[in-house]
Amino acid sequence: MAVKSTTDESGSKNGRRDASLESPTGDTARTLTDRGRNTVARILASAIEIFAAEGYGGLTMRKVAASAGLALSNLQHYFPTREDLFAAIITEATADYSRNYDNILHSDASLTPAQRLEKLVRLLIEDGKQPRTQSLFVNFWALAQMQEFARKIMEDAYLFQRRMIGEFVAAVNPQLPPNVLARRAALITGQIEGLLVLIPQRNRFPSDLKGIEDEAVKVILAVAAMP
Known part of the structure; x- marks a missing residue:
């Protein structure tokens, strides 16, 4: 669940590269021009809105091209298949998470590690209360149940999320061994995501x-601090 934030023109935030602005088809040797980057951003905005409203079944190449004001051939230059579009939507959501994690990690230096973790948890809970976010993730989960390519993409996205949350937990409880830290981060992820089922x-x-x-924050902080 991602909340939009700003980046500089190079797509960086605190030294981390925004993967959504690289070549969408994975050809890292081909760097997008400014015009290409703008086109990709327009395509992704259209694809995300269609996916949130209609799911994967409604995410047709022609519909996305029309919404973005492009010819189908122009869309396919950047995203040859519908699977490529879905992967890019997940990448964009992951990039938003990354920017927000970085923002909190580098926010007010007076905050304690526990306060940073609380700030992150409250941000994610608040984002999960947005109907658009709920629509996106319900459709993500549904597709991952049906399609192997989507399952793998979602597994990678949640691995990233657990690792990022793990950074906050490690700051609170630096004595945790890696295997315990991974489990704590997974429990916290599940706690936050599970709240979605209460507010469709x-x-x-x-x-x-x-x-x-407030109760969720207390529980999560307690889980992070447990020996």
């Missing part, structure tokens, strides 16, 4: 669950 297409939790966000 709603932007707040039911009234009988008032205070659940």
Whole structure:
């Protein structure tokens, strides 16, 4: 669940390269021109909106091309197949996560590691309350259940997320061995993602669950600090 943030023109944030702005088809030898980067951004914006609204079934190449104001052949120059488009959507979401993780890691120096982790958790919970985010991830999960290529892409995306959350947990509890750290990060990821099932297409939790966000933060901080 990603919240948009700004980057410089090179696509970097705190030294990390934005993978979504590399050659979409994986040809790392071909660097996109400014015009190409703008075109890719327009394609991705259209593809994400269509995928969120209609799922993978609605994500046709012709529909994306029309929405982005391109000829089909121009779209296929950047994304030859629908699978390439889906991979790029995930890459874009991962890049948004990366920027937000970096922003928090390099935010107010007066924050303690526990406060940074809390800030991250609250950001992710708040993002999960957005209907558009819910639509995206429900469609991600559904496709991963049906298609092997999507399952692998999602596994890689969640591995990235667990590693990033693991950085925050390690700062809180630096004595944790790597295998325990990996499990803690996975538990925290599952806790945050699991809250989505309580608010399908709603932007707040039911009234009988008032205070659940604060409880989730307390539990997650306790899990991170456990010996």
